[in-house]
Amino acid sequence: MLDLLSLDDFVTHSAPAGVMVRRRHQPLVDVLYLESGTIVFGVQEEGRMRHLLGVMHAPCWLDAAPALAGQPCAVDMMAQTQVQWRSVPVDRLRTSLQQWPADAQGLVTSMAQGYCQQAALAVSRVAxxxxxxxxxxxxxxxxxxxxxxxxxxxxxxxxxxxxxxxxxxxxxxxxxxxxxxxxxxxxxxxxxxxxxxxxxxxxxxxxxxx
The missing domain is CATH 1.10.10.10 (Winged helix-like DNA-binding domain superfamily/Winged helix DNA-binding domain)
Incomplete structure (x- = not known):
């Protein structure tokens, strides 16, 4: 999607280690692209990542899958280091995807839905x-x-x-x-x-x- 979407058009944000970047069940109006740093994700309780499910290192999209699938974020995301990201409105991301061939759109959407199902299953197993x-x-x-x-x-x-x-x-x-x-x-x-x-x-x- 980076070849169709210029991230330079969007404002850069930053946060120190320990800051919650995303919370579970949070409706997504924008999607985050991590430019530097490391994010851990899982289930957060009392300000701590009580159940760690994974780690993401820049550069990467943090929540493109739920955004494209039209679902809220299934996990909590916390900065493990100083992080910097850009937030892109969900509508802009979806518009950029629509410029792809139909088969490619279907593949990306299917992968996004599959990721969301796996994330929900992982959180369910923690519970x-x-x-x-x-x-x-x-x-x-x-x-x-x-x-x-x-x-x-x-x-x-x-x-x-x-x-x-x-x-x-x-x-x-x-x-x-x-x-x-x-x-x-x-x-x-x-x-x-x-x-x-x-x-x-x-x-x-x-x-x-x-």
């Missing part, structure tokens, strides 16, 4: 990994409910704070809270406060294996 770790922890700390109680099964008493549990699992507290809500929605977790009941321990074991 699933957090669910599996939480399920394992709950089962490891579960105890049988007393037989004289009306409801049988397993229960967990949270002797630690959620922040401590999240640190033990290697995830952010926000991720732990999200996973616990997800387990409740699936009917695998019940109760509030420090006492949690596991009404379907077998289903939780299946999650723990994933």
């Amino acid at each position: 699933q990994d957090a669910v599996a770790r939480c399920a394992q922890w709950l089962l490891q700390h579960a105890e049988p409910v007393h037989a004289n109680e009306a409801i049988s099964g397993l229960a967990v008493h949270l002797a630690q704070s959620k922040r401590q549990i999240a640190a033990h699992l290697g995830i952010a507290p926000e991720t732990l809270s999200r996973v616990l809500r997800q387990l409740r929605d699936q009917g695998l977790l019940d109760g509030a406060g420090k006492s949690l009941r596991l009404p379907q321990p077998e289903s939780l074991r299946q999650l723990a294996k994933s």
Whole structure:
């Protein structure tokens, strides 16, 4: 696309290491071309790249694939070094692509869609990994409910704070809270406060294996 699009027409931006350049689910009105520096991408939590999925070195397009596929960015992008980039309006990028032969346009669009699918799958696996770790922890700390109680099964008493549990699992507290809500929605977790009941321990074991 560089042979049909003059990047000199667009303003240069720069940022030091540690700055978030793109955030997940961010609608794209422009697409970024990295001119110098290194970007890491993955899933960011609490200001840290908690789950690193890859690295991009200049020169390269950072988010041309989701822009061409008409999708938001699937990953967080953070400057690993001092970086410099140019932002190009998405419409300008798409217009430049339309000057290509039809077969070439179809190939590029198909590759962009495939990249987006792979990125979404990678992020989904990261989330699933957090669910599996939480399920394992709950089962490891579960105890049988007393037989004289009306409801049988397993229960967990949270002797630690959620922040401590999240640190033990290697995830952010926000991720732990999200996973616990997800387990409740699936009917695998019940109760509030420090006492949690596991009404379907077998289903939780299946999650723990994933």
